[in-house]
Amino acid sequence: LVATLEEQEMVIARWAPAHLKGVLERWYWREGRRDYPLYQLWEDFCRYLYLPRLEAASVLQESVAEGVKGRDFFGYAQAREGERYAGLLFGASGTVYIDGESLIVHPEAAAAQLAREQATAPAGGGPAGGGAGPGSRPAPAGEAPPGGGAPPKARPLRRFHGAVELDPLRAGLALGQIAEEVIQHFTRKPDTRITLTLEIAAESTQGFDDTTRRTVVENARTLGFSHAEFEEE
Incomplete structure (x- = not known):
């Protein structure tokens, strides 16, 4: 069925950045909007019939990753920190994630940030604040350089485990709240594998x-149920 829909161009398996740019310009870059959450964009594609039907979140992910290699379509940011986009990709290759913080960025906003950063960069293209001087010894791996410097990045947290005791008289409501307020934050990440187990005693x-x-x-x-049995004790 999916193959048939693909042949009829009802479900898109590969999507050029130019088409994504067209959708953004028509529906999203309105009233001065300069960015949009990527997970929300993916949910919009799943929900609204007037938007293209993508085969999977990876189709959107790959289209964004391809588009940010140039400066003709849009930018991508890992997050927004105040007025600044963290991890901005615009005219550069990089990894694209669809999660609760990542954004697709209007090209004018992305270009403006790069221009500001270039204007404030020190002469010679080195990082602000200066680097190691001539003849200085680099700090050992895992240590901050002498005189300050950024500490090593923390290792990413890759696993979550949680348990909660529910009121049996309100289990239906509680499960709905758990699904909405906890589980859906994991289902928005296409690379996440989720295991849910309900135990009843x-x-x-x-x-x-x-x-x-x-x-x-x-x-x-x-x-x-994998097992369900009664016992004496």
Whole structure:
């Protein structure tokens, strides 16, 4: 089915940056907007019928990565820090992520930041604040250079584990809130693998009757429980 839709150009498997630029100019670069969250852009493509249908988030990701190599389409930023774009790519290659902080940036805004940074850069193209002087010994790996300097970057955190106890009378509402406020932040990242396990433990001082046992076991089996059983103790 996907192959058929691709042949009819209903689902896009590869997307040129020029087409993405056209969508941005038509629907997003309005009323002075200068950037837009990438995860929200991907969700828009999934939700709104007037936007192109992309086969996967990676199609958008690859289109952005290709587009930022030049300065004709748009820029990309890892995040926005006040009025500045952190990790700005515009006319340069780099890794593109679709997450809760990354942005696609209007080309004029990206060009303006690069112009400001170039104007304030020290002569010779070195980093602001100066580098190591002639004959100076570089600091050992993992240490800050003498006289100050940026410390080594912290290693990225790649795993999350969480557990919560739920009120059984409000489990449906609580699960919905957990899905909206926690889980969806992981599902927005296309490179994230998520494992969810629901564990249920129930005890009765008088014991469970036959109807309850039969209903629970049958429903659990229908819902795909890996195991569901009653025991004496």
